[in-house]
Amino acid sequence: MDTIVSGSVKESRDSQDCWTTENLEVKLPSPWFYRIPNSCLPEPIKSGRLEYVSCGENASVFLIHKNDECKYAVKIIHDGTDINFPAKEEVNVSLLMSDHNIGPKIFLFGECQGECGDGSSWFKINFHFIIMERMQTTLLSYMSELDLLKNGKIDETKIQSYEENIETIINTAVDLARSIWKLGYKSSDVHGGNLMFDLEHGKPLRVRWIDFETMVRVKEPMTKRDEEYIIDLLRNPPF
Numbered sequence: 001m002d003t004i005v006s007g008s009v010k011e012s013r014d015s016q017d018c019w020t021t022e023n024l025e026v027k028l029p030s031p032w033f034y035r036i037p038n039s040c041l042p043e044p045i046k047s048g049r050l051e052y053v054s055c056g057e058n059a060s061v062f063l064i065h066k067n068d069e070c071k072y073a074v075k076i077i078h079d080g081t082d083i084n085f086p087a088k089e090e091v092n093v094s095l096l097m098s099d100h101n102i103g104p105k106i107f108l109f110g111e112c113q114g115e116c117g118d119g120s121s122w123f124k125i126n127f128h129f130i131i132m133e134r135m136q137t138t139l140l141s142y143m144s145e146l147d148l149l150k151n152g153k154i155d156e157t158k159i160q161s162y163e164e165n166i167e168t169i170i171n172t173a174v175d176l177a178r179s180i181w182k183l184g185y186k187s188s189d190v191h192g193g194n195l196m197f198d199l200e201h202g203k204p205l206r207v208r209w210i211d212f213e214t215m216v217r218v219k220e221p222m223t224k225r226d227e228e229y230i231i232d233l234l235r236n237p238p239f
C-alpha cells in the first residue's frame with residue numbers, strides 16, 4: 001500500500017511520541033498502526049508537509065504546510081475499535097459549527113478506507129478527514145505562556161494584556177457556547193484545549209470552539225449556572 005499517513009491507535013492520551021511525521025513513516029512505541037492510501041487523500045494533504053500536533057484515542061491532528069505557508073489543519077478521525085464510535089457525527093456537527101462561525105471554517109471533508117494493524121496483520125478501517133482553517137493557539141497553551149511570564153516576573157504590562165485577553169476569550173467562548181446550545185447541542189468536553197483563537201497585534205481576533213466529538217443533544221436553553229460552569233472549567237484547568 002502506498003502510504004502517506006500512518007499512525008498509531010493508542011490507549012493513552014498524553015504520549016508525545018505516538019506519531020512521528022519524519023518522512024511520514026511510522027516509528028512507534030504502540031503495537032497498533034494505521035495507514036491511509038495516498039490515492040484516497042485530497043490534494044492539500046498529498047502535496048503538503050504534515051506537522052504532527054496531537055493524537056487522541058480516535059483522532060489525530062496535523063498542520064498542513066505548503067509553499068512556506070500553514071493555512072490549514074487536518075483532523076483525521078477513525079471509526080475506532082468501538083464499532084459504534086460515531087466519527088461521521090463529529091464531521092456533521094463540525095460542519096454545522098463551521099457554518100455558524102462557532103468552529104473553524106471547514107474547506108474540505110471526506111472519507112477514506114485505510115487499514116489498522118500490528119505490522120503483521122491488518123484490518124480495514126474507515127477514516128474521516130476534515131480540512132479546516134488553521135487556528136493559532138489554544139486557550140490552554142496561552143494560559144501556560146502566562147504562567148511562564150508570571151514566573152519570570154519581568155513584564156507587568158505584558159502580563160496584564162494576557163489577563164485581559166483571557167477575559168475577552170472566555171466571554172466570547174460563553175457567547176459561542178450559548179449559540180451551540182441554541183443549535184441543540186452542548187459539549188461534554190469543555191476545556192481550554194478545545195478553545196482556539198488567532199492573535200493580531202497581541203489581541204484575540206477570532207475565537208472558535210473545536211473538537212465536536214463529544215456533543216450531547218439539549219432542548220433547553222443555557223442557564224446562568226451552565227455559564228458559570230463553563231467559565232470555571234476554562235479559568236481553572238484541572239491539569
Ligand SMILES: Nc1ncnc2c1ncn2[C@@H]1O[C@H](COP(=O)(O)OP(=O)(O)O)[C@@H](O)[C@H]1O
Nearest residue numbers: 053054056059061073104133134135193210211
Ligand atoms: N483548526 C486547528 N488549527 C490548529 N490546531 C488545531 C486545530 N484543530 C485542532 N488543533 C490542535 O489539535 C489539538 C487536538 O484537536 P481536537 O479536535 O481537540 O482533537 P482530540 O479529539 O484528539 O482532542 C487541539 O488541542 C489543537 O492543539
Ligand SMILES: [Mg+2]
Nearest residue numbers: 193194210211
Ligand atoms: Mg480535544
